[in-house]
Amino acid sequence: MKKIVVLTGAGISAESGINTFRDADGLWEGHDVMEVATPEGFAKNPELVLEFYNQRRKQLLEVSPNRAHSNLVELENNFHVEIITQNVDDLHERAGSKNVTHLHGELLKVRSSINENAILEWKKDLVLGDLCGNKSQLRPHIVWFGEMVPMLDKAVEITQTADILIIIGTSMQVYPAASLVNYVKPYTPIYFIDPKPSVSKNAFNNLTIIKDVASSGTDELLKILITK
Structure with a gap:
């Protein structure tokens, strides 16, 4: 075969x-990708980043193949x-x-901020205070700009x-x-x-x-x- x-x-x-990843003006769903798709953006404003992916996750659960x-x-x-x-x-x-x-990466998964191999299935909102087993903040399981x-x-x-x-x-x-x-x-x-x-x-x-x-x-x- x-x-x-x-x-x-x-x-x-x-x-x-x-929606496709970036609009013609370089924005993703109205956001500068450097604010919502980089480790630096997450460090600067984690609540914004988590809410951004919460909205993407909700959208994904509403659509079909x-x-x-x-x-x-x-x-x-x-x-x-x-x-x-x-x-x-x-x-x-x-x-x-x-x-x-x-x-x-995958939108319906999250991972530890300190161990990229500690990955969890996740379909609900992710908020500050949601921690992995090692007590570190969970983050979207997404490969951001600047990451391997x-x-x-x-x-x-x-x-x-x-x-x-x-x-x-x-x-x-x-x-x-x-x-x-x-x-x-x-x-x-x-x-x-x-x-x-x-x-x-x-x-x-x-x-x-x-x-x-x-x-x-x-x-x-x-x-x-x-x-x-």
Whole structure:
């Protein structure tokens, strides 16, 4: 069975009603990302940061996976599928995908401020005074700007094993995630799905661009891959 590796970004969740990470003006839900997505921002104003993610968590629990998420699950009937996502939502898992690696953390988890491996499932509000077992403040289990990406090595290993690479809803401009495409074997078929593709046809060997949103773009992808 051939192995498909899928790299997904904010565009695949947009049709579920989750806003993309940053607006054109650089703000995230009206906030400067440096205030709500950095260790320095958390140290300066932890209440603001915790409330920001509380609102994101509430929003996530109100939305559902869309057809693009379901289409990736359908691929598992014909391929071994591994998903590497930049998204912090759980929509891939809720749709039924079995193998999902989150590069940038998970919104429905929290972790100790002093031990990044002390991770808890969390679906309610997180407030000051919520402590881990070592009595340190819990924080969102999110990889903030300036922090290491602990799952990157695993993502590289997965990408190296791809027989087919699919990229959905990400501009491939955010590093280190954007570097993963460089780890596929030479001439591996690559499918890039985005309504405004940021790459040209000759950007990679064996590249197919599907200029469409994630749902209908993955509809077309299924026709291509499952009829081959």
